[in-house]
Amino acid sequence: METNPRPCIAVEGLTGCAGELLVILENLDKLLPFVRVASFPFAQSQNDDGPVDIAFVEGSVSQPHDLEKLKRIRAKARWLVAVGNCAVWGCVQGGACAKCKVTDMLEAVYGQHSEIQALESRPLDAYVNVDVKLSGCPIDKTQFLSVTASLLKDHLPYITHKPVCLECKLNENPCVLIEKNLPCLGPVTAAGCGALCPSLGAACYGCWGPSQAPQMDAMATILSEKGYEALEIMNRLKTFGAPEHLFERMNV
């Protein structure tokens, strides 16, 4: 009798810094007993394009090539997991697209008549249905392993989007926003990192992306009370891809 084949995973990168690919590669020894790695071009040269149970996708969609690839991955995957800020929110390149037109950037780089194509940098769910969004910049390895374990057991994982402040309080850190007047974005940033920056005495700069229902207006108000100027506040808040609609109520 044939034993059940092991579940298949694919690990693919679009446009990003390869950070999630690294985190996954570095933790793969823990997964190898349970899964077959059907495709992981960053880490192995023999890859197949057959159906997979879980596809982890890093990076944002920033060129037509990314989009074609994403559609192919969606079609072959049972669960599509967006990993990292780029795939979930669009990261710094998404933040920049909110400030200036991609065609201008392209022209500035490669000249007017370049063959190179670029799209406005967008997260995966702008184009395809995404089953799980695991943010982080890079993702937290414990979260990654627990998400994978859930999916292998056919459960959609629960991922918290409560603010960094919560983890910060649990760590009993002094508040760098209140006590040191640093521009800490912990109140509007999703937890998951264990309040890494404030635990070292530095301000959170929002790398996990927005928390659930972030109070951007209240955040801006407190930062302006601390002496930060409106433009700087908006620049900081939008760096890691927070989408426009979260700022609708603001009049900065």
Next chain:
Amino acid sequence: MSDVEKKIIQIPEITRVEGHAAVEIDIEDGNVKEVRLDVFEGTRFFERIVLGHKYDELAHITSRVCAICSTGHVLAAIFAVERIFSFTPTPIETKLRELMHLGMIIESHATHVCALALPDFLKTPDLASFAGQHKEKFLLWTHLRNLGAEIQTAVGGRPFHPVNLHVSGLSKIPSTASLEGVKADLKRSLDEAISLAELVLSFAPPVERLTEPYFLALIPHDDKYGYFGETIQSSEGWQRSCQEYKEYLDEQVVTYSHAKRSLVKGKPVMVGSMARLALFGNRLTREALNVYQATPLFKGDSNSIWNNAAQAIEIIQAIERAIEIIDEVETLKNERTPEKKPLGIVAGRATGAVECPRGTLYHYYEIDENGVICAADMITPSAQNTARIELDIKEVVSQSTEKEMLGPHLETLVRAYDPCNTCATHMVAINWK
């Protein structure tokens, strides 16, 4: 119709490198006409992204160019800004930055040598066969990269995209207990690093190199082997300040690739571990020097594929030097620390350069009187190596009689450079006055 025989060799995607790249080779009548390394990683416009942000945000943004050398990008940016502000951090912070950088060197080199390059020589096409059939080698990698990650976590807060490195220094000095823990692991890993180097040296390169490379590397700022400096040394004998990089590096846009490339007076150059060893190998630490002196590299064999071995030697050096630094940091902790100077924000422009795992990285910024970035430029190691990779491929294909069979060897050759295509594709041109 001409009866000239035309052929194209294509490697549609090079796996096991960072980012996405392909190779295309045009052959006409048996002669190689053109080689194109097409980097089709999407562009991320980093020089544009940073504009309008404050100087203290540079570390957060530039680290995202590339995960594996994020520490290098952060330090290059910090060095540029601190030069503009004429700021020097405390000696202990300077040492910890170097320790952090060595952590990156270990993690990056170990990952490249073991996980990305070694499978070519072990003939393991997928991860399961690598981990299953070569368990000790797989473990060698896990141990060494964990070591690099441990150093970067102790100093920088996490294995990459550090959160503890800032313009003006560190937000928290690591405790003695955590540094002593790192030191114990460093000592335990030295033998493993030596055996990795010996393993890599036992694999002869499958192809030859025909012309000598033109090496560039930063002159380390003390008399030790190192990664920080101000002045570039070339293998042709000249030296130039990194502030003048625009005068010796010409950057070109090519139509077929998302990555730009840099040449020196029209010539391809090679940067990275082999360049550093060729120029400063006599400064290596004890064990690293021992291993180096027994290699073909030391005898002048400059085959690019030895870059894997050069990286393995640098892992040994990084371990030995990191142990020394931890001792120096602990000594400094017991001395009276000089009062930290406040940061004075002034307008200005400057370049910061560091030797990253893959070679010299330049960051240039212009800052206004409010500390806001108004112009930026980055030259990555991969952009400098690209033209040399193309030349290597051209030479190898030209001398071969079985051109169609070369594909896998060419991939091995490209991989040896450890090209980082995520790094190479961030560019925005700026007009220089």
